Amino acid sequence: MDNSSSYTPPRIWSASKENGGRFANINRPTAGPTHEKELPVGRHPLQLYSLGTPNGVKVTVMLEELLAAGHMGAEYDAWLIRINEGQQFGSGFVSVNPNSKIPALLDRSGPAPTRVFESGAILIYLAEKFGAFLPASGAERAECLSWLFWQMGSAPFLGGGFGHFYAYAPIKIEYAIDRYAMEVKRQLDVLDRRLAQSPYLAGDEYTIADIAVWPWYGTLVKGQLYEAGEFLQVQAYTNVLRWTNQIAQRPAVQRGRMVNRVVGEPSSQLHERHDASDFETSTQDKLVKS
Numbered sequence: 001m002d003n004s005s006s007y008t009p010p011r012i013w014s015a016s017k018e019n020g021g022r023f024a025n026i027n028r029p030t031a032g033p034t035h036e037k038e039l040p041v042g043r044h045p046l047q048l049y050s051l052g053t054p055n056g057v058k059v060t061v062m063l064e065e066l067l068a069a070g071h072m073g074a075e076y077d078a079w080l081i082r083i084n085e086g087q088q089f090g091s092g093f094v095s096v097n098p099n100s101k102i103p104a105l106l107d108r109s110g111p112a113p114t115r116v117f118e119s120g121a122i123l124i125y126l127a128e129k130f131g132a133f134l135p136a137s138g139a140e141r142a143e144c145l146s147w148l149f150w151q152m153g154s155a156p157f158l159g160g161g162f163g164h165f166y167a168y169a170p171i172k173i174e175y176a177i178d179r180y181a182m183e184v185k186r187q188l189d190v191l192d193r194r195l196a197q198s199p200y201l202a203g204d205e206y207t208i209a210d211i212a213v214w215p216w217y218g219t220l221v222k223g224q225l226y227e228a229g230e231f232l233q234v235q236a237y238t239n240v241l242r243w244t245n246q247i248a249q250r251p252a253v254q255r256g257r258m259v260n261r262v263v264g265e266p267s268s269q270l271h272e273r274h275d276a277s278d279f280e281t282s283t284q285d286k287l288v289k290s
Contacts, residue, residue: 022168026086031100037090042077042274045109049079049093050102052261052269054155054215054225055119059103060273061256062126062133062211067276068252071130073109078259078273120152123208133208144202147194147209155216157183167226181232184220188237191217195239199246210247215257218244255279 015029041047046063050056066074081087081102088100097104097117105122107114107129116125124145127134135141162180165173191213194201201209216225221240223229235241247253258270258279270278 023084026083026089031094031098032089033091033094034086034089035091037087037092039090039092039096039106040079041106041108042079044075044077044274045107046074046076047079047106047108048076049081049096049104049106050260051081051083052257052259052263053083053102054159054219055101056103056260057215057257058119058212059105059122059126060259061215061253062123062208064252064256064259065211065250066126066130066132069132071132074126074130075276076273080260080262080271082262118152120148120212123148123212127208133206133211135202135205135207140203140205144207144209147201148212150190151209151212151216154187158187158216158220162228163226166228166231185232188217188221188232188234188240191243192237192239195243200243206247210243214244214247214253218247222248 039047039049048059048063050059052060060078063074063076063078081093081104083102087093088097088102093104094100096106096115099117101117103117103119103122105116105125107116107125116122124134135144157180162177162184165176165180169176191201198204200206201213217240219225220232221229221234221237221244223234229235258268259273260271261269262271263269272278
């Protein structure tokens with residue numbers, strides 16, 4: 001490895017307009033809205049503003065799983081937020097999520113709307129609201145929440161770390177790619193060892209821990225994230241693959257992965273979801289093939 005570098009950090013950092021990378025046009029060092037834009041509101045109490053990235057998929061899978069389990073109060077409208085166009089910086093979206101990241105949820109079922117942002121917080125909120133996919137107490141609940149927060153802490157190394165430098169950075173930096181590849185493989189080993197002990201992350205039951213981890217690490221080992229499967233030798237993680245394939249077969253997961261999706265085959269995309277009937281057009285063709 002060449003350890004030489006022509007870059008010396010300045011004494012005081014300032015943003016460069018030419019910072020490069022795939023998302024350079026929306027990166028900025030300040031928060032708050034950049035323009036006035038109200039959010040649309042549908043007829044259901046739950047209003048989701050999102051995009052079909054791994055973090056967005058967590059919530060649409062959760063909502064579809066709740067509906068599949070018979071919780072009709074989980075009916076929702078899913079509105080598309082195109083982050084590459086900066087729609088997350090509209091005033092309406094910022095009022096729901098001051099961090100300007102998808103997903104964001106507005107629950108209008110009470111006397112005053114409740115905003116929930118950060119995907120992990122949304123999963124817990126929905127699980128507690130409907131009493132599903134989260135053990136009520138004891139060691140089982142602790143195990144579930146531990147793996148949920150493991151994902152929240154680990155995925156930035158996969159996404160903003162490995163994913164950025166491997167797939168999106170304007171220049172390939174050997175040290176950065178090696179550093180984050182090592183960490184991602186360590187994380188996969190953590191998952192593989194855990195899934196050798198139990199069918200799901202929290203134990204014998206499918207929970208929000210699985211719903212949170214699968215969109216990131218499941219799609220990674222299936223070669224659907226950053227096209228890095230061969231690079232990371234993901235086939236070695238046999239327990240993660242078993243778990244991934246098992247979850248991918250769930251109809252609610254297949255539906256949830258379609259919602260707010262804007263990449264891939266057109267038949268795998270449902271840009272907005274306002275009713276269960278939105279899936280009915282060529283349903284079998286639209287379900288994501290695992």
